[in-house]
Amino acid sequence: MSQTIALIFIGVSVLFIIGIKFLSSPKTARTGNLIAAAGMFVALLALHKTDGNSVWTQGWSFNYTLIAIGIVLGLIVGAAGAYSVKMTAMPQMVALFNGLGGGAAALVASLEFLKHAHGKQISVGDTVITLGPFAESVSAFAAGSMLFATLIGSLSFSGSIIAYLKLQGKFEKPHTFPGQNFLNGLILLVILGLAGWLTFNPTGGNASMAFTMTFALALFFGVAMVMPIGGADMPVVISLLNSFTGLAVAADGFAINNLAMVVAGTLVGSSGTLLTLLMCKAMNRPVTNVLFGAFGSGGGSKAAASGVAGTVKPIQADEAALLLVYAQRVVVVPGYGMAVAQAQHSVRELSEELGKRGVEVQFAIHPVAGRMPGHMNVLLAEANVPYDQLIEMEQINPSMDRVDVCLVIGANDVVNPAAREEKTSPIYGMPVIEADRCKCTIVLKRSMAAGFAGIENHLFYKDNTRMLFGDAKASLNTLVAAVKAN
Amino acid sequence: MDTNILFIFILSVFVGFEVISKVPSMLHTPLMSGTNAIHGIILFGGILVLADASTPVAQALGFVAVVFGSANVFGGFMVTDRMLQMFKKKK
Numbered sequence: 001m002s003q004t005i006a007l008i009f010i011g012v013s014v015l016f017i018i019g020i021k022f023l024s025s026p027k028t029a030r031t032g033n034l035i036a037a038a039g040m041f042v043a044l045l046a047l048h049k050t051d052g053n054s055v056w057t058q059g060w061s062f063n064y065t066l067i068a069i070g071i072v073l074g075l076i077v078g079a080a081g082a083y084s085v086k087m088t089a090m091p092q093m094v095a096l097f098n099g100l101g102g103g104a105a106a107l108v109a110s111l112e113f114l115k116h117a118h119g120k121q122i123s124v125g126d127t128v129i130t131l132g133p134f135a136e137s138v139s140a141f142a143a144g145s146m147l148f149a150t151l152i153g154s155l156s157f158s159g160s161i162i163a164y165l166k167l168q169g170k171f172e173k174p175h176t177f178p179g180q181n182f183l184n185g186l187i188l189l190v191i192l193g194l195a196g197w198l199t200f201n202p203t204g205g206n207a208s209m210a211f212t213m214t215f216a217l218a219l220f221f222g223v224a225m226v227m228p229i230g231g232a233d234m235p236v237v238i239s240l241l242n243s244f245t246g247l248a249v250a251a252d253g254f255a256i257n258n259l260a261m262v263v264a265g266t267l268v269g270s271s272g273t274l275l276t277l278l279m280c281k282a283m284n285r286p287v288t289n290v291l292f293g294a295f296g297s298g299g300g301s302k303a304a305a306s307g308v309a310g311t312v313k314p315i316q317a318d319e320a321a322l323l324l325v326y327a328q329r330v331v332v333v334p335g336y337g338m339a340v341a342q343a344q345h346s347v348r349e350l351s352e353e354l355g356k357r358g359v360e361v362q363f364a365i366h367p368v369a370g371r372m373p374g375h376m377n378v379l380l381a382e383a384n385v386p387y388d389q390l391i392e393m394e395q396i397n398p399s400m401d402r403v404d405v406c407l408v409i410g411a412n413d414v415v416n417p418a419a420r421e422e423k424t425s426p427i428y429g430m431p432v433i434e435a436d437r438c439k440c441t442i443v444l445k446r447s448m449a450a451g452f453a454g455i456e457n458h459l460f461y462k463d464n465t466r467m468l469f470g471d472a473k474a475s476l477n478t479l480v481a482a483v484k485a486n
Numbered sequence: 487m488d489t490n491i492l493f494i495f496i497l498s499v500f501v502g503f504e505v506i507s508k509v510p511s512m513l514h515t516p517l518m519s520g521t522n523a524i525h526g527i528i529l530f531g532g533i534l535v536l537a538d539a540s541t542p543v544a545q546a547l548g549f550v551a552v553v554f555g556s557a558n559v560f561g562g563f564m565v566t567d568r569m570l571q572m573f574k575k576k577k
Contacts, residue, residue, distance in 0.1 A: 033566045256534055282514075
């Protein structure tokens with residue numbers, strides 16, 4: 001690598017670091033993303049092979065045509081996904097892109113490994129595949145890096161696909177059976193055993209077979225790892241898999257001796273790990289509980305359901321509107337139901353109408369309301385709700401008993417008082433918005449179904465709670481009309 | 487084994503931890519999405535292996551890797567930008 005190239009890559013690394021730094025503050029976040037993208041572009045232009053030749057100045061061959069087509073195809077797929085996806089489905093999109101990155105990392109490592117493992121031919125079943133012109137020797141360190149990238153990359157690929165499907169509403173409940181953690185542990189041991197053996201025996205026909213098996217097992221393990229985790233915990237899982245992919249990319253960087261990949265992958269790996277821990281902290285649960293706890297399943301939720309006392313009291317829109325108009329202070333607690341019903345614009349209209357009538361309206365934002373942390377901020381900002389009306393949970397909770405009407409729109413678990421009162425509840429200890437302490441709570445809800453975590457909500461049965469059943473958007477539009485009439 | 491690259495790896499681990507010490511929860515998702523785009527640098531790996539691929543199988547797998555990596559990097563930055571557009575200052 002020439003000195004100029006080395007300097008360019010130092011610059012690129014700095015751009016990545018500044019990019020991530022800027023991404024962690026609201027004012028600079030968008031610039032941060034663009035800085036990181038610029039770094040990526042520069043690095044791509046300066047891409048060199050290990051022998052020191054630029055990728056772009058060598059003679060054009062069929063492989064380069066393939067590269068060009070591949071990049072354009074990926075660009076189209078990526079852009080189509082990024083710009084067509086609804087605001088509510090952003091998390092799935094991130095999961096999908098992360099999975100693709102993991103898959104790419106696994107493929108790169110596999111090709112590199114098999115090239116070294118068996119120069120001329122490998123046999124998979126009955127077919128004989130020719131890979132490289134000649135077998136090259138490979139150090140245990142390089143082989144280990146390739147294996148690591150293959151395992152983590154393929155695990156991240158299959159795990160992300162499952163996370164994507166869960167967020168799309170396919171089998172979102174946790175899937176568990178007795179001895180599951182034990183079985184998963186066993187699979188993991190087999191994978192590690194095979195990988196350990198391959199690290200020191202990376203050549204020959206047996207190596208190719210063992211490698212294929214390891215690849216397949218790692219794919220399966222990704223599925224087995226994510227299946228038992230409930231849909232509500234998917235953000236944490238995606239964040240974890242994101243940092244996994246980062247590490248796989250770094251390992252690929254070691255294997256093919258590419259410094260930029262090592263730096264970028266490692267930065268994502270370590271910052272992603274920290275982000276995962278921060279997300280768990282926001283939910284007040286240790287990361288082990290998220291990954292192995294099978295949240296919201298089994299006896300816990302049943303025990304919570306049996307403790308419900310009181311009756312559900314429905315309310316009509318006209319009466320709810322009256323309560324709102326004559327309130328001094330109204331707090332809106334938005335949740336995933338609002339996002340699904342695309343009701344954020346109606347919410348903004350309602351808050352504006354109430355504001356015109358002298359009612360103080362605030363939005364209480366739970367850190368993990370919706371499917372992703374920050375989900376509600378993004379949606380409400382999109383609907384032009386002013387920033388200063390969005391209040392974080394910690395700030396608003398102390399003054400909840402001075403709130404006249406609390407309007408809960410499609411939120412459930414994040415306002416469940418069981419998290420404070422019920423020691424047996426699976427969500428016990430999670431910080432919640434204390435909607436039950438308000439003078440009056442109106443809950444907009446489609447039906448009496450349990451929330452994403454599958455737990456009964458005692459809030460709905462409290463004396464000062466009224467339920468306004470129906471689609472959130474339709475209910476809100478009726479409310480707006482009723483408020484206007486007053 | 488090149489120890490320089492290991493040295494850089496270790497330093498990167500610490501930089502990654504330090505650089506996001508305090509993140510408001512509303513930025514968790516965009517930050518995750520942004521770092522997700524950065525590991526799209528795997529596209530480079532795809533390009534490098536595909537450039538050297540010498541058999542149809544290696545070319546096919548390398549091609550898939552390039553498409554995946556490209557979708558990861560371009561889609562990742564675009565989707566992050568779309569999320570962050572929503573945070574722009576209101577007049």
